[in-house]
Amino acid sequence: MPRNSRIKGLRDHTPEERLDLVAEAAGLDDDALSALRPGEGLSLDQADHMIENVVGVLAVPVGVAMNFIIDAEDRLIPMATEEPSVVAAASNAARIARGHGGFHTSHSGDIMIAQIQVLDAVDPEATRMRLLEARDELLALANDQDPVLVRFGGGARDIAVRVLQTSAGRQVILHLHVDVRDAMGANAVNTMAEALAPRVAEIAGSRTLLRILTNKAELRLTRARAVFDAELLGGAQVVDDIVAASAFAEADPYRAATHNKGIMNGITAVVLATGNDTRAVESGCHSHAAQDGRYTALSHFEKDAD
Structure with a gap:
């Protein structure tokens, strides 16, 4: 568990140096993340024992999202994705939420x-x-x-x-x-x-x-909430626009599909980086978005008193 998920100047280092810095910040042994080094991850022989008709392996970039506080603990978040800006956007959102305690979660059980x-x-x-x-x-x-x-x-x-x-x-x-x-x-x-x-x-x-x-895991829900500082977001008008855009996604399935795709950019990246079943999680999330018979947004935004 990292002492502080804000690693100063991480982007200014080489990928090899970043891996060492992340391992150090998380209190991990030097070889704990060795599978992320080229040539030390999934081998062709291992892949041949996992699925049928193996012809090769496909690499996906793995990044680390910073700045997260989750239930009062600093966390570094591994994310595997081919899409630019996902890791940066997650890190930036976590930075904005950090000043108000970060993210708070609840879990319905397993x-x-x-x-x-x-x-x-x-x-x-x-x-x-x-x-x-x-x-x-x-x-x-x-x-x-x-x-x-x-x-x-x-x-x-x-x-x-x-x-x-x-x-x-x-x-x-x-x-x-x-x-x-x-x-x-x-x-x-x-x-x-x-x-x-x-x-x-x-x-x-x-x-x-x-x-x-x-995979409709309706009895295994995790919920998260956070407060984002209005000034850090860009001011009162930006806040109102975020709320309006959120309302659009909640009311319209066409917008909700794209809205939820953005949410899944983060969720799927973490699921893949941690070696879990992306299809199962995606199926569960989208079925939950349609639980009331109409496809809607997986998130909700509103203004608080401040």
Whole structure:
């Protein structure tokens, strides 16, 4: 964790020197970031074991966004992106927010959802009720699949059941809520869903088809807020214009698509730089932007009393 995320004159150094300065500021060992050095990252042989028909590897620039204070702690933010200005814009926004305490976050928890699709139920509403009655049994069966996750404080927490009208008829959809802790959770929830499917089919008196996680992670939300100084932004008119532009994005899906693309410039860059699943996060973000049936902005701006 850096002592201070404002590294004076970082841009005036060579890339090699910047890497050393960032490692020092973050209190890391000299070799902790060695994978970022050309020739020391992903090898062709390693890539050949990751996906099929490998012909090479593609490099993406990795930069470090500075000036961030997040929940009262200084942070240096790794960002992998090919687009100019993203790292600089993030660093500048963090600098402006810094004087008012930086960014403050809240987290709803680490619940991921697995879906089990029930087809051909003769009595869908009654099937829903029978599945809800079997809640404790199903949760116990799910937790039997991953005792390590349970030992670390995670595991299946609840179920929900919906009756869904589709073009292929009415379907019963069971949601299994699983606390996956720090993991992305796909393997854990998919394994549980696979194990539950035969018993769910038996209770339903029908058959199951899909049993897989959803990337609509509505029970795993992170929220952030910050105050940006009006004078540092450029004055009262700039503030009013930002609020007006934000309102445009909230009201209009055409503007919201581009507005959210700008937000994802930062989010995807961090997800990629930390070796996580960019597609899953992007899918979750955009589905959340349309959660009320209309695509809208992922952010909201307003003026405070000052």
